[in-house]
Amino acid sequence: MNASRYERQLLLEGWGESTQNKLSQKTVFVAGAGGLGAPVIHYLAAAGIGKLRICDSDRVEISNLNRQVLYTENELDEPKARAALKRVSKLNAEIDVEALEERVDASNVNELIAGSDIVVDCLDNYASRLVLNQFAVNTGTPLVHAGVQAMYGQLTFIHTPITPCLRCLLPDKITELSPKPIVGAAAGVMGGLQAMEAIKYLTGMGTNLANEMLLWDGADMNWQVVPIHRDTDCPVCS
Amino acid sequence: MDMADGATIDDLLALLKLPVDTPKVFTVNDTNEKADYVLNDNDFLKIFPMAMGG
Numbered sequence: 001m002n003a004s005r006y007e008r009q010l011l012l013e014g015w016g017e018s019t020q021n022k023l024s025q026k027t028v029f030v031a032g033a034g035g036l037g038a039p040v041i042h043y044l045a046a047a048g049i050g051k052l053r054i055c056d057s058d059r060v061e062i063s064n065l066n067r068q069v070l071y072t073e074n075e076l077d078e079p080k081a082r083a084a085l086k087r088v089s090k091l092n093a094e095i096d097v098e099a100l101e102e103r104v105d106a107s108n109v110n111e112l113i114a115g116s117d118i119v120v121d122c123l124d125n126y127a128s129r130l131v132l133n134q135f136a137v138n139t140g141t142p143l144v145h146a147g148v149q150a151m152y153g154q155l156t157f158i159h160t161p162i163t164p165c166l167r168c169l170l171p172d173k174i175t176e177l178s179p180k181p182i183v184g185a186a187a188g189v190m191g192g193l194q195a196m197e198a199i200k201y202l203t204g205m206g207t208n209l210a211n212e213m214l215l216w217d218g219a220d221m222n223w224q225v226v227p228i229h230r231d232t233d234c235p236v237c238s
Numbered sequence: 239m240d241m242a243d244g245a246t247i248d249d250l251l252a253l254l255k256l257p258v259d260t261p262k263v264f265t266v267n268d269t270n271e272k273a274d275y276v277l278n279d280n281d282f283l284k285i286f287p288m289a290m291g292g
Contacts, residue, residue: 224286
């Protein structure tokens with residue numbers, strides 16, 4: 001490990017080389033390498049997470065470039081997972097990065113995520129999010145959920161049975177909106193917060209946003225943290 | 239707002255013509271509640287839309 005690379009985080013009280021070594025042994029599964037995934041992948045790679053598994057089945061499109069900050073015009077039409085791998089390998093050659101050009105579904109979720117210490121939900125639809133959620137509930141794997149749209153977003157740290165699962169919070173039927181409006185910087189805000197939640201969990205530093213949901217309204221720059229609790233009738237976790 | 243006795247958050251969403259099939263978080267008097275919560279006099283309800291994109 002090149003300590004100079006991590007010098008500024010090693011300065012944090014309670015971090016030190018042991019924490020940095022701990023991070024270097026962790027695996028994070030990042031589901032989605034889009035608006036949320038790009039800052040998550042960047043900051044986790046920069047922090048020295050041992051292994052990043054980047055999962056996305058899409059290719060880079062010109063309309064992605066207002067928010068998906070890992071990519072440039074040079075990567076247009078490349079698979080996002082592969083382009084993200086190339087980018088973060090240049091940022092931090094000390095870490096192991098795996099590109100998974102797959103769409104997460106019920107048939108492959110176990111194989112894709114197995115062995116990961118934490119899952120970061122950077123997806124853009126609730127159908128796939130619920131697949132991640134089911135995996136997280138079944139295996140007890142922590143899941144950092146965020147969503148972003150227009151100029152607002154939400155964040156919570158899911159770790160059942162200590163916390164509600166994502167399904168506890170959702171209506172029975174969801175109609176997806178596509179394409180979703182978004183200001184690029186909003187994805188940067190929420191993705192940065194997701195990376196923080198993952199880093200805190202993996203280092204044991206700070207407190208995760210468990211049993212609470214942060215709701216951010218960027219239009220008026222309001223933050224609210226509201227309590228959330230398990231649905232005793234939840235079909236997934238109860 | 240005035241609502242009929244026994245009215246739920248879902249009933250209020252219908253009255254306000256808000257969609258029921260988009261994810262939302264509700265708090266009543268700063269406690270998280272589901273859409274089937276029966277509203278009481280002087281309840282203070284907040285409705286937070288959950289963003290769908292990533």
